[in-house]
Structure formats: C-alpha cells, structure tokens
Amino acid sequence: MLRTLWIRDGEPSEWKEGESSVRAAEPGERVWVDVSGPTADELAMLRERFDLHPVAIDSCLHVDQRPKLEEYRSQLFLVLHKLVVPSEPSEPLGSSELHAFIGDGYLITIQDAELPEVQTVRARLISEPTLRERGTVYAYYLVCERLAHFNFDALDALFDTIEDIEDSVLKQADDDALPELFAAKRRLAAARRLIVPQREVVSLLLESGTAFVDERARPYFRRVLDVLMRMSEAIDTQREILSNVLDAHLSLVSNRTNDIMKSLTLLSAIFLPLSFVTGFFGQNFTHLPFDNVALMWGGLAICLLVPAGMLVWFRSRKWL
Template sequence: MKIQVCVLHEGRVLTGGEELLDKPGIKWIDVLAPNEPELMKLGERFSLHKLAIEDCLHLDQRPKLEEYPNHQFIVLQGFTASKDICDLTLQEHHFFLGPDWLISVHELPFDAHDEVRRRVENEPRATLERGADFILYLLADTLIDKQFPILDTFADELEDLEVAIFEHAEKHHLQRIFELKRMLVTFRRVLSPQRDVVGLMSRRGIPNIQEKTTLYFRDVYDHLVRLYEQIDSGRDILGNAMDGYLSMVANKTNDITKQLTIFATIFLPLSFIVGFFGQNFDALSGTGFYYAMWAMIVAFPIALIFWFRHKQWI
C-alpha cells in the first residue's frame, strides 16, 4: 500500500506521505494498492464507513454514489488498452469525499493521477484552493477523457476491417468482429451506469459538492454522453461490417456454385453423347457415326459457351 498526500498549507501545496495526514488544510490523499489493515487505520482517522471500506477491498464494484454521515463514497471506472485494442484493463477508482479532504483509492497505477498531481503542485490556486470536490472533478474528468483515444483507435481499426472485408473476406475477419463486439459490450456495460453517477454529482444539493463545482461535473456528464453516442455508432458500424462479411461470403459461395454448375452443364451432354455412341450396336458403327460423334462432342460445348455468354452467365 502506497499513500501520497497533497495538502494546501498557508497557500502552498505540500506533498509527501503519511506524515502529512495531520497537517491542517485541504487534503488529497491517494492510496495505491490498498490492504485491509492500513485502510482500516485510514478509516478510523477520517471516520470512513466500514461498508465503503469493504467495497474498496473488493474490486468489480458497480459505478455508484453513496452518502454516509460525514462523507460520500463514489465509484468510477475506466479502461486502459495495450497495443491490441481488445486487450482492456479495467481501472476501478474509489473516492471518499469529505468537507475538506478527498481520498482516492485504486488498485492499479494510473498516469492520469500523476497528471492531476502535477497540476495541483503547479497551480494550487486553480485546483486545491477550490476545494476537495474540485480535485474529484479533475480526477473524474481525466479518467473519462482517457476513454476517447481508445474509442478513436477502435473506430480506425473498424474502418480498416471494413475495407479488408470488401477487398477479400477471410475467416479471421469474422473472429476479429466478435472480439471488437465483446470489447464494445464491455465498454457500454461500464459507462452506462456511470452516466447516472456523474449526473447526480452535477445536481445541486449533494453534500460536500459546492454549487460552483456542479457545473464542472456537468461537463464530465457531457463527455460521457459523447462516449455513449460513439459506442452506439460503433455498434451500428460493427453490425454493418458483419452484414458485409456475410454478404461477401455468400457472393463467393454463389460464384463457386455458378462455376461448378457451368462445368457440370458443359460436361452433361458430353457424357450423354459418349454413352450413346459408345453402345455396342452394328447400326451405330461406321465412319459416319464416328465423325458425327466427334462433331457433336465439339459442337455442344461451344454452343453452350456461346449460349451462356448470350445470357451473361459468364
């Protein structure tokens, strides 16, 4: 468990570890990889509810906002992606918001927290002086904004996949479509309830959230709406890609069936001619019948080919 503390003290931002917990002033306490004993000590110091502490120790919580006697407990989630856009890592963040302090708890490192910390250190008046709820806004905003590049990469890959399908559909394209579909479903499952949580924080009357800060949470809500619209758009395009793949495979199957039918039709009269003139009868023997047989063997296929061209079948 690693604790980093930022305290606004006498107009300056002090940064350090647990030694700053007793310093007076607005505090932001960031907890990385929490463990139960240390988190319980922190809970006793700030009177955190045991149910909220228990939620921090068990990941895969649903995004939510819960009110307790002296603080709010907020769960927000996001994703980080590796080189493969479908290889997503869930970033689950828990927040305890008090009158003049904010405790952020997360299991995995997140570079957005470092960005906010540098901003707090460089611009104390524009950040920490506005209150702990404004730091919560900054963290929520950076968490949500990190999702846009993932969906942009998803859109680019989907566009390339569509082009590849219409050029030459292959089996691995279908597998990739299903992988992208699962990725999009995961995104929607996480971001859909999160809109309600941020929507609550953008309303007036929530304890420990100033009225002026609700305007900033409204901006985060707008970003979530945009993300949700991108997800719906991506789902529609993904459905079009699936339809395009199935259409290309069906057309390819029809072309193969058509070619095989043409070959079978060409050889069908030949089989009949060979079978008919190959009968062991004296009446069918002789030079005339021999030349007639070869004339029909050559004439029938040529006539069929011209007929198929006339009908535009080949």
C-alpha cells in the same frame, strides 16, 4: 503507498508520505489523501480517522466494482474506471479502478494501481496554487476530466481498428476477418459496460443535490458528463457500424458461395449432353460404335458444338 496533501489558504502545500499526517480536516483546512495499492490496515486506518462507511471500505478491498455512486450520511463513495486497451487485437479490453470518498473538507482516492492521470493532477496542485484554492472537489473534477479524455483517446484507437476491419472486409470477403470482428464486438461491449455507468455516476453526482458538490463545481462536472455522453453515443454508433460490417461480410461470403455453386451447376449442365453423346455412341452393339471415320468426326463436332452453343445461350440469358 499513502500520500497526503493539506490545503490551507495562503500557505504552501506539499505531499507527505505515511500515516502520520493523515487525520480529519479542521475548520479552514482541506485534505486530499491518495492511496495506491492499499492494504487492509491502511483502509482500516482511513475508516477510523474519517468515519468512512464499512460497506464502502469493503468495496475498496475488491477490485471488481462496477462504476457507481453511493451516498452515505457523511460522504460520497464513487467508483470510476480507466480503459486499458491491450496491444493484441484478440485480447479482451481491461480497466483500472479508481475509488474515491468525498466528504466535508476531504478527498480520498484509492487506486488499485498507480494511475498517471492522478499523478498529473497531484503535480499540478503543487505547481499551481490557484487550483489548490478551489478545493478538493475541484481536484476530483480534474482527475475525472483526465480519465474521461484518456478513455476517449482509447476508444478512438479502438474505432480506428474497427475502420481497418471494415475496409479489409469490404475489399476481401475472407473468413479470417471473423475472429477480428467478434473480438472488436467484445471490446465494444466491454467499453459500453464501463462508460455508460460512468455517465450515470456523473449525472447522479450533479442531480443528487449533495452539499459536497456546490454550485461552483457543477459546471465543471457537466463538462465531464458531456465527454461521457459523447463516448456513449460513439460506442453505440460503432456497435451499429460493426453489426452492419458483420452483415456485409456474411452477405459477401454468401454471394461468393452462390457464384461458386452457379459455376459448378453450369459446368455440370455443359457436360451433361457430352456424357449422353459419348455414352450412347460408346455402346458395344451392332453398328455401334460407328465403324466410320466421317461419323467419328461428326461425333467430335457434336461434342464441341453442343458446349459452345450452351455457352452462347447461357451468356444470352446473362447467366455468365
């Protein structure tokens, strides 16, 4: 679906659907064209009417772009991502792409799927005329800000999951925690691949010196950059914590294995003299086994006293 918002100073604005209202802006005009689920014909029309670069238009046809900023002669092309956290912990982290063109007097946003963050900004521009007067670059800042805060909330939910995994691992060294640990590591790696490049995109936008982002807009994008930097640092911190949790889990499993082996070794050591006593006195030779009740009770006493003595000795050496 294609929607257009024309912004003229002192005049009311409304969103119009269809291609009929799409054209390049005249002096004193600004226009925001928002497209969701674009077709090849719609992109070709936008390319023709706004003189968009064909390489950038071709990128819009493929929903597999990494976050980036490309500067062309008459426009900027930007790609940002919205994190999509599945409800199942075992499922990989997903994302939705937002492509944007910023040029002289126009903003074009292209969504592979309708994003609520863009819908909210569209509605705010209609209800708050002062926001429209700040121009299309400010409108793009509002979209970036909402995407950044949504991604931060999504990361917080992921961090809460990691804390739950950490608590369960430290309480019980169970191999069932390994799939959850590795799934969380994969999600963190995917989040880092999306968030860190977006930080670089906004940083390049501030450092590019392009005329499309004037000095009035730069402080706002610095706020977005600050949020993205905090997200990047939080991801790195959580990755380190998750690695430590994995090391702790492996250490607990190793200690549990060592305890089991120690118990089995001590049990074998206890039964070793018993095996010797019963094997020796159980031989079928003359005078063996003893045909004497007292000696029988003596043998039984040895079988009881030797393990008891070994247990006392093990405890004195703090092996038990």
